[in-house]
Amino acid sequence: MRTLVVVGHGMVGHRLVEALRAEDIENSWRVVVLAEEPRPAYDRVALTSYVDGWDAQALTLSNSDYLGDEQVELRLNDPVARIDREARTVTTASGFAQPYDALVLATGSRPFVPPVPGHDLPGCFVYRTIEDLDAIREAVEKAKAVKRGRAAAMVIGGGLLGLEAAKALRDMGLSPHVVEMAPRLMPIQVDEGGGSLLRNLVTELDLTVHTGTSAEKIEPDGDRLLTKLTNGTELDLDLVVFSAGVRPRDELAREAGLDVGQRGGILVDLSCRTSDPDIYAVGECAAVEGRCYGLVAPGYTMAEIVAAQLLGKKGTFPGADMSTKLKLMGVDVASFGDAHAATEGALEVVLADAVSGYYKKLVVSPGGTLLGGVLVGDASSYNLLRPLVGRPLPAEPAAMLAPEGSGAAGVGVEALPDEAQICSCNAVTKGAITEAIVMQGCDSVAAVKGCTKAGTTCGSCVPMLSKLLDLCGVQQSKALCEHFAYSRQELFEIMKATRVASFGELIAKHGTGSGCAICKPAVASILATMDTIAGEGGHILDGEQATLQDTNDHFLANMQKNGTYSVVPRLPGGEITPEKLIVIGEVAKDFGLYTKITGGQRIDLFGATVDQLPLIWRRLVDAGFESGHAYGKALRTVKSCVGLTWCRYGVQDSVGMAVELELRYRGLRSPHKIKAGVSGCARECAEARGKDFGVIATEKGWNLYVGGNGGTMPRHADLLVSDVDSESLVRYIDRFLMFYVRTADRLQRTSSWIEELDGGLDHLREVIVEDKLGICDELDEAMVKHVENYADEWRGVLEDPEKLARFTSFVNAPGAPDPTISFRVEREQRVPVLLGVPEVVS
């Protein structure tokens, strides 16, 4: 077995190991990764998002610790100090010597710090690692503490990285200055017109932009930094962040006598091999035929090429598409092809609208071939345009730029050639997608994603995948089940418009057959919402609705594995008096119920038979408890930390808010369960960002996060609005929930609902904050009706003899115990015993 040594564990180094291990079935290589940083590779591209919660875990790349893979050894926190090519050994700073058969240098780059006098003073930072951000945060906190107000900061560099750093500072509550030497922001990507619109848009976001100038000197002034710009401006600052580009880290290679590029970088050929055939270089440190690439995608390509060669295959670097599309502080910026019209004879077509806030430019040849373009403020046509570079435009340039829905834009994915890349994240062409649809029978976006990987990274091409399915003549089924050809949302709209008020009528008019375990509960959920909107507030077990409910809803309890049920009374915000706690204890004791604390700050009582349920609930309701809806696709709990009232760190009354929210949304039926949390400070003890909606207290009010999830697909909730007062908070949650209830698919949690929303989180914000669809009044009113008409479901059963009569184990022997239910004792409590032999007849 041979040994591969990888120097550096950034995103590209990790991709190399991953690519090699995926293909090296015979385990022909042992891999030793020697890393300088104290943690495994993480998503450095998303570094700025670290400010949003300060959770380094959220940046983790999957499997970057190689747990369970015996072939890979990862040594952190010990940089390689030298390479001995004669002995084919590398030695780390701590003196660890590692022989190699093949060596890959993936040392990345270092931030470029211009030699401004004072650049190394305390208070000056760079922006590249989690540790850099931690240091910046500490300085910001310190400055805030001293000044009891906003700290002042400056970012040197107004390119892509500089604006990322400015965003991070802004997310820390600062209004940073941005200094760019070029006459505009993002000079590499955008032209003068795009740059000036970009400047307007970011200025509105609280940035102060200084272009065409640079820092002349930085001088200490007590705790502060006095900075003078070459245009004469003087700034009194707490911190300075250098983010003015990067330089390849090629020093190890230089010392080892490997060739380097004229402008730095480890010189490699198109197969990523250095001047020593046993040594490769990949990523930002590599100069492929003299050129360095500062984007992750070309780095990934290099990693895959080297992995292939290590396994005896061939690989050549095909060059890289330096097109860029990104969202900076909510502003779309895209640049592709010859964005600056450098080609001889190139013509420019510009469509700019300062009022709507967009600037779009296409660069075309006199013959009408698309050469490149710049899009600022609205980059929705990027996916369509970029693949057309080098080809004749299928329509007039102006028509190609017209905003969607204006009628002028008549050009779509059908105009693209087969070799056009639809998914640039995963390099999937239109041809590959069409083949997956036609030859391999992919009949849904999910199937195309699974088969081609298109749309699985940033998701911006998903609408195009859907259009391609349509173009190939595939009817994408949104059918709920064989009985209804409609999605849940469509059924909702049908029932709302036609006022069909029963399942029987609905299936007779709009479906076929008699229904099933999929459509019946889905329609029951819609009917519950309809009742709410109509202000009727019926019971979910009224009349026909009772027959549609899953067993949990039918018996208002959670079925467990032996056919008994568990009971969860509502404890709003997880708060409970000793008296009520005693009642729960007594009920559990009297009925012999297994008792466990849930993850949602409630108490679950297990092992109740159908006929015991009303007896248990009689006692609970008399003591002032009500249904906790643990059985329903409905609001479950609003978890809270103890908050301002008791906690030394709390800044708002999180328990009070959690109780208010839980009481407001209790009983709300929805496409799936809804969980929530409220934390009283940024320490986030209520784990609110793992919930469908999470509220985190700030000094000024509340931050609202939506779409979080735990379970098998953990996802941190996204920030929807920040620093809002309690009234606005409740209003936005009202709308969020009602919009979800109306438009999500059956059994779709808020996390995947937001991910699949056309336009995602931004669209959601437009709908419920800016009222883009004009439906907020309707959503607000629906929630008011819900709150007015809420009634405890268990009380409703206890007060209705007809419903109560259904809680019988045997219709012909009421009161007879079920002989199949038995228990044994484990850790002093009763637990179920299953039937010995399954009854199966052949």
Add this chain to the structure above:
Amino acid sequence: MTVVDETTKTVPICEVGCLIPGRGVAALLPDGSQVAIFRTESDEFYALSNIDPFARAAVLSRGITGDAQGVPFVASPMLKQRFDLRTGSCLDDESVAVRTYPTRIVEGVVHICP
């Protein structure tokens, strides 16, 4: 209590009105076994063993009924396997079936033939 009518060899269970169309009830037979009795929306009556062989629990009477291409079924409330109400065979695993019982309606009372 449950008794067998010695002349008809059937067990009277309950009045037809005790069953809601689309839903089931459980009944206890004299030998201690249990049946799940269903009334469909088209007013047909079916009886199966109440025990879900996958979950090994007596729960089938508490499942949702429906049809799959016209085949009437009950879906177990436990893990949702569907059983043909007429034959007891599982629609999701053809190697599995549950016992069925003939039903008879006599003067508005549902009877089971054990």
